Amino acid sequence: MNFQCLKKVERYDFYLDIAFNRAKKKADEERGKKKGRFDRLKKSKQIELLKLETIKDTLVSRLDNILKAYPRVEELDIFYQELIKCTLDYNKLKKSLGAINWCIKKINDFYKIYNFKIKKTKDLNSINKYRKEYYGRISSLLKQIKKELAYLEESRKTMKNFPAIKTKMFTVCISGFPNVGKSTLLSKLTSSKPEIDSYAFTTKSLNLGYMQKDYKKIQLIDTPGTLNRFNKMNYIEKQAYLAIKHLADLVVYVFDLTEEYGLKEQVELLKRIKEEFKKPVITYLSKTDIIEKEKIDKFDKDSIKSLEELKKQLSCFFDNNPA
Numbered sequence: 001m002n003f004q005c006l007k008k009v010e011r012y013d014f015y016l017d018i019a020f021n022r023a024k025k026k027a028d029e030e031r032g033k034k035k036g037r038f039d040r041l042k043k044s045k046q047i048e049l050l051k052l053e054t055i056k057d058t059l060v061s062r063l064d065n066i067l068k069a070y071p072r073v074e075e076l077d078i079f080y081q082e083l084i085k086c087t088l089d090y091n092k093l094k095k096s097l098g099a100i101n102w103c104i105k106k107i108n109d110f111y112k113i114y115n116f117k118i119k120k121t122k123d124l125n126s127i128n129k130y131r132k133e134y135y136g137r138i139s140s141l142l143k144q145i146k147k148e149l150a151y152l153e154e155s156r157k158t159m160k161n162f163p164a165i166k167t168k169m170f171t172v173c174i175s176g177f178p179n180v181g182k183s184t185l186l187s188k189l190t191s192s193k194p195e196i197d198s199y200a201f202t203t204k205s206l207n208l209g210y211m212q213k214d215y216k217k218i219q220l221i222d223t224p225g226t227l228n229r230f231n232k233m234n235y236i237e238k239q240a241y242l243a244i245k246h247l248a249d250l251v252v253y254v255f256d257l258t259e260e261y262g263l264k265e266q267v268e269l270l271k272r273i274k275e276e277f278k279k280p281v282i283t284y285l286s287k288t289d290i291i292e293k294e295k296i297d298k299f300d301k302d303s304i305k306s307l308e309e310l311k312k313q314l315s316c317f318f319d320n321n322p323a
């Protein structure tokens with residue numbers, strides 16, 4: 001899912017301005033047209049009805065576009081549903097979308113009512129009175145969804161930074177302590193250019209990359225975090241947690257023996273990851289270019305100790321991919 005293409009939601013008066021201006025322009029055009037016999041009442045009705053219709057059509061189409069562009073939360077992959085729930089007020093979001101829907105209905109209702117009233121009247125003054133009433137009611141309708149439009153725009157800004165993950169693709173999550181080389185590994189395996197050395201606090205979205213063979217692809221996600229309690233995690237750790245939980249088909253756990261973190265702590269985290277997610281895990285030893293050979297040889301025999309070997313192992317999963 002890609003949330004980057006969600007279009008900006010404007011303030012309520014922006015939509016009113018567009019609709020009223022368009023109505024005025026159309027009415028001016030209509031007035032300028034030369035017609036045969038001049039019937040003032042008929043002409044006036046025609047012009048005011050045109051304004052009513054233009055306002056209705058413009059607003060309904062604009063509001064409808066907002067609704068269509070917004071993803072239906074309940075149809076999204078569980079990963080995005082959970083991400084929305086932990087970054088936005090889910091109920092408020094649903095209510096806001098509901099309010100837009102309500103507004104569209106009311107606009108249509110008022111249009112029908114005032115269209116009928118203007119068509120039926122035989123009095124020039126009443127035409128103007130009805131038109132003014134219609135304008136007033138439409139303006140107040142839009143004003144009633146002012147807060148909801150603002151909340152949709154706020155949500156859009158948040159969702160714009162959601163990672164564009166392919167939720168159906170075979171997915172490998174790269175985990176391990178900070179600074180062990182997860183982002184570096186992602187950049188070596190894929191064409192992704194994640195920031196190396198960046199802190200989990202400064203990144204807005206998970207780093208993703210793809211390994212490709214012929215037409216087959218697998219997705220790799222750099223998932224930083226040390227498994228605190230969920231509500232204690234920062235935003236990027238929450239994304240990482242949800243990605244491992246809902247999207248990972250395989251976890252690559254990165255070990256680093258250059259002693260930034262003790263081996264004991266790293267083994268402990270690996271154990272917790274296995275228990276928490278119950279996903280297949282393979283372990284990889286990073287920074288082997290600067291670790292003494294003996295230390296590497298002595299390290300856990302099941303761990304992968306070279307990039308080439310890891311690539312080979314991962315390439316076995318190309319055929320597991322339904323995408």
Ligand SMILES: Nc1nc2c(ncn2[C@@H]2O[C@H](COP(=O)(O)OP(=O)(O)O)[C@@H](O)[C@H]2O)c(=O)[nH]1
Nearest residue numbers: 178179180181182183184196197198286287290
């Ligand atoms: N020598 C060496 N340095 C590495 C290797 N992988 C990562 N680093 C360095 O380790 C630091 C942390 O790497 P990074 O990929 O940002 O770790 P992350 O926090 O796990 O994503 C950076 O300074 C990298 O340049 C490696 O294989 N060899």
Ligand SMILES: [Mg+2]
Nearest residue numbers: 182183197198
């Ligand atoms: Mg990193």
